[in-house]
Amino acid sequence: MKLKEMIELVKQHHPGMGNTEIVKLLNRAMDDFSHETRIVKDLYEFDLVKNQRYYKLNPNIIEITEVHYDSGSAKGKKIPMLTGGRPVEKDIT
Amino acid sequence: MAVQPTYPHDITKLYVWWVDRRQIAIAYHDLDDGNSGYNGEFLSPIVGYDAKIVDTSIAFNDGGGGGGTDLITDANNNFLNAGFEALQEITVSGSASNNITGTITAVEAGQITMAAATLNSTESAGEQVAIVSGTGVTVRMYVTKRAEVLDKSSEFESSGQFITSSLDDEPEFPEQFHEALVHNAIAKGYEMIPSKESFTAAAYWYAKYFEFLKKGKAFADNNQVYGSRKVMVNPTIGII
Numbered sequence: 125m126k127l128k129e130m131i132e133l134v135k136q137h138h139p140g141m142g143n144t145e146i147v148k149l150l151n152r153a154m155d156d157f158s159h160e161t162r163i164v165k166d167l168y169e170f171d172l173v174k175n176q177r178y179y180k181l182n183p184n185i186i187e188i189t190e191v192h193y194d195s196g197s198a199k200g201k202k203i204p205m206l207t208g209g210r211p212v213e214k215d216i217t
Numbered sequence: 218m219a220v221q222p223t224y225p226h227d228i229t230k231l232y233v234w235w236v237d238r239r240q241i242a243i244a245y246h247d248l249d250d251g252n253s254g255y256n257g258e259f260l261s262p263i264v265g266y267d268a269k270i271v272d273t274s275i276a277f278n279d280g281g282g283g284g285g286t287d288l289i290t291d292a293n294n295n296f297l298n299a300g301f302e303a304l305q306e307i308t309v310s311g312s313a314s315n316n317i318t319g320t321i322t323a324v325e326a327g328q329i330t331m332a333a334a335t336l337n338s339t340e341s342a343g344e345q346v347a348i349v350s351g352t353g354v355t356v357r358m359y360v361t362k363r364a365e366v367l368d369k370s371s372e373f374e375s376s377g378q379f380i381t382s383s384l385d386d387e388p389e390f391p392e393q394f395h396e397a398l399v400h401n402a403i404a405k406g407y408e409m410i411p412s413k414e415s416f417t418a419a420a421y422w423y424a425k426y427f428e429f430l431k432k433g434k435a436f437a438d439n440n441q442v443y444g445s446r447k448v449m450v451n452p453t454i455g456i457i
Contacts, residue, residue, distance in 0.1 A: 125395035127366075128384035133399045137418075138406040143381045146402060151378040153401035153426075154388055158364035161433030163390045166362045171353040172265030174300070178240040179356075184363040188241065191234045194355040203243070203356070206233040211259050 159186055169194075232262070243356060267351035268300030268307075275346040277315045279336040286322070287336040289329040289348065296324050305350040312346045314338045321350075361437075364390050391436070397429030 127150070134146045158164050170179050181188075191203045233246050244259040274293035280286045289309070301307070301324050308318045319335040329348075365376055366386040379386055388395055404422035407415045 125387060125392060125399075126384065127379050127386050130395070130399050130402070131384070134402045134406065137403045141406060147379045147381050149402035149405050150398050152405075153398040154364050154366075154378070156401065157394065157397050157430065157433060158362070158390065160430050161390075161394075161437050162361040163394070163433050163437040164362050164364045165437075166360055168358045168360060169355050170358075171269065171349075171355055172243060172262050173269050174263060174265050174267055174351070175261045176265070177244060177261040178237070178242050181236070181239050181241055182362075183239070184365065185358075185360045186363055187361045188234075188236065188358050189361065190359040191241070191243075192357040192359070193232065194357050203232050203234050206235040206244075206246075211235075 162187065165189075233259070241358065262354075265351070265354045266349045267305060268296075268302075269347070269349045269353075270294050270296070270299050270301075271311075271345065271347040273345050274342050275312075275344075275348065276342040277312065277336050277338070277340040279339045280333055285333055287331040287333060289331065289336075291327055292342070295326045296329055297326050301329060301348075301350060307348055307350045310347050310349075312344050313340055315340055364388050390433075394429055394433050394436075397426055397433065400426040400429065 127147070130150055131143055131146050134149070135141065138146075168182060168185070188205075191205070193201050193203050231245055231247075233244055235242050235244075243262055245262055247258045247260055270291065272291060272293050275289060275291045278288040278290065280288070301321060303321050303323055305321050306318065307321060307329070310316050314337050317335060317337065319331050321329055322332055323330040366379055366383075367389045368376070368383070368386055388398065400422050404419045404426060407419035407422065
């Protein structure tokens with residue numbers, strides 16, 4: 125369904141509402157729907173740099189489901205997630 | 218200082234990841250460093266590029282072939298802090314006319330000097346240019362993401378949100394769930410009208426929206442469109 129059709133459907137109930145306001149509501153609805161359902165899946169890649177621990181995440185990412193290492197003989201192997209998040213002890217660079 | 222094992226090693230046993238402040242951390246979990254003291258420290262990876270910068274602020278100054286030096290400059294980043302050093306071989310990609318491989322002769326904070334005739338031409342900043350040294354190691358993340366809009370005029374690329382000037386855009390999730398957005402917007406519209414009838418109407422449209430949420434969750438769990446399919450394997454006849 126195109127945005128134009130969505131706006132027309134909303135206007136059937138709220139004829140006084142402007143396009144800009146409806147588009148804002150639809151954008152918030154789209155965020156809410158994708159957060160709640162986890163319906164859109166995707167793949168992102170980045171390259172490791174020696175001695176660099178942290179890499180910025182795309183702000184659209186809701187949840188990382190798996191991380192794979194993709195080089196040489198280890199191609200496609202899964203890296204496990206550290207349970208509990210950032211280690212508070214023994215974390216040295 | 219713990220000593221890390223020689224690469225390659227079994228990364229699936231020794232590396233871990235976690236998320237911290239909108240960044241992903243990749244770390245080597247040093248279970249047995251062979252040193253005295255405790256084991257189990259988390260250390261940054263020892264594999265990957267020696268240095269890497271990607272930015273639109275990188276410019277090129279071709280000194281010509283007659284003994285003039287070629288320069289790569291960057292107003293935003295510090296080449297020294299990024300790990301670039303003299304005698305490193307670097308590869309440049311993403312530039313309009315200077316996608317080259319060459320050896321660094323000198324490095325300063327905002328400038329890399331290359332041997333004469335390494336660069337092809339002088340080029341202003343603006344392109345998304347990548348400069349790397351060493352061998353890259355790719356990490357792939359499988360994620361769920363915030364839905365964006367599909368622009369069918371640009372071969373179904375998804376990007377950004379709805380805008381009033383692109384009325385042909387559609388959400389990037391399957392069509393049977395598009396109506397959910399309309400139901401949510403109608404409900405929110407009724408919420409803004411202060412009357413009992415409107416709140417009743419809002420509750421009705423939210424209930425319809427929640428039905429879509431339930432179906433959407435089931436759809437996402439089944440991997441019906443995106444990602445790998447779930448299959449059963451019979452040891453005799455293979456995949457069923």
